[in-house]
């Protein structure tokens with residue numbers, strides 16, 4: 184039996200959530216959004232801007248899914264670089280998607296500014312710390328590929344990255360200057376507060392149990408009321424259930440964890456990540472580090488531990504922190520705030536947008552890089568609802584495809600993680 188409540192540390196400093204309740208009666212709306220993460224909240228903001236009557240429902244609370252549990256790194260990159268994106272999507276469509284990704288962190292920070300969202304936003308860049316010579320080559324190439332798209336990046340040598348990180352464990356770093364970090368739960372709550380102020384109806388503790396319909400009339404049942412909507416934006420991501428047949432089979436769910444130390448004293452903060460940039464290293468099973476606003480050092484990674492995962496994570500996190508930051512000899516963790524969450528990994532490691540049926544839209548495949556991407560995709564789905572010409576969508580809709588043998592996803596992700604760890608040792 185676990186003794187850890189598994190709450191994200193972000194709860195400690197996020198402003199309280201705006202008051203919401205479960206749906207209590209039937210209603211009708213132009214657009215129903217299912218899922219109150221970055222995708223759903225941002226989509227609602229854009230639809231509200233265009234004068235649509237919007238209702239948003241969420242099974243649990245605002246930001247309950249990956250959006251309130253992530254690391255808070257806002258970065259304008261996905262796991263594929265421009266050449267691979269163009270190879271996959273073709274030059275025209277690929278360029279549109281790459282440009283959207285390159286501008287996606289600007290997009291998040293501009294929403295924060297526009298709505299005055301209180302979410303401890305710091306825009307001081309992001310470091311991809313390079314752990315091997317092979318990855319130095321990959322990052323040099325990454326840097327060259329993103330430059331033509333206006334990316335504000337610098338490739339740092341070992342000395343320069345050590346100065347920003349307070350660690351000599353890396354061969355250098357890709358410094359992405361337009362990136363930053365936020366309290367992601369506070370960002371979700373801030374968007375929700377703005378939506379409610381603008382008159383959008385948000386219902387929490389309101390799972391969509393079933394949906395039926397066609398074309399211009401969708402009927403979505405919840406435990407305490409039925410919603411009739413002309414259009415539905417389904418943004419349940421890695422937490423998708425059986426609401427839309429086949430949706431949860433179109434990706435592999437991966438678990439990531441985060442763990443926070445107690446606040447470090449000023450001397451340690453000046454020595455560990457003195458530049459305060461969030462860091463993800465180039466390992467396939469990445470080590471991730473960043474501070475929250477109170478100076479807690481948060482670290483994270485991937486895990487698949489069926490039982491006793493908490494204790495293993497504490498041991499793993501402690502050994503990683505001591506290896507990368509030898510000055511941090513005795514990390515004390517906030518064990519009440521050891522948390523995990525799910526992400527959607529797609530077979531080609533690219534995001535996908537689907538028109539599931541007439542007037543039903545979704546996207547999937549954050550592949551662990553989803554704050555900027557999901558927030559921006561919210562606007563793309565809003566454009567879809569507003570019938571903006573599909574030729575101008577930066578991510579074109581495709582047919583949803585199930586991943587073969589997805590029911591064995593736990594086994595598949597375990598094997599993938601073992602391969603990642605092996606690859607990290609050799610390259």
Ligand SMILES: Cc1cc2nc3c(=O)[nH]c(=O)nc-3n(C[C@H](O)[C@H](O)[C@H](O)COP(=O)(O)OP(=O)(O)OC[C@H]3O[C@@H](n4cnc5c(N)ncnc54)[C@H](O)[C@@H]3O)c2cc1C
Nearest residue numbers: 218220221222242248249250253254256391524549553554
């Ligand atoms: C531990 C962790 C660390 C991460 N770190 C980073 C990071 O540092 N930077 C980064 O860019 N990305 C990161 N990510 C990825 C990022 O968090 C996600 O890509 C992003 O939050 C996805 O947002 P979303 O709105 O699409 O989905 P979610 O936030 O998962 O929202 C989906 C919502 O749908 C709701 N839902 C599901 N089914 C129903 C239903 N039937 N009815 C009603 N509601 C339903 C769920 O309750 C959930 O709240 C991380 C993810 C995790 C888990």
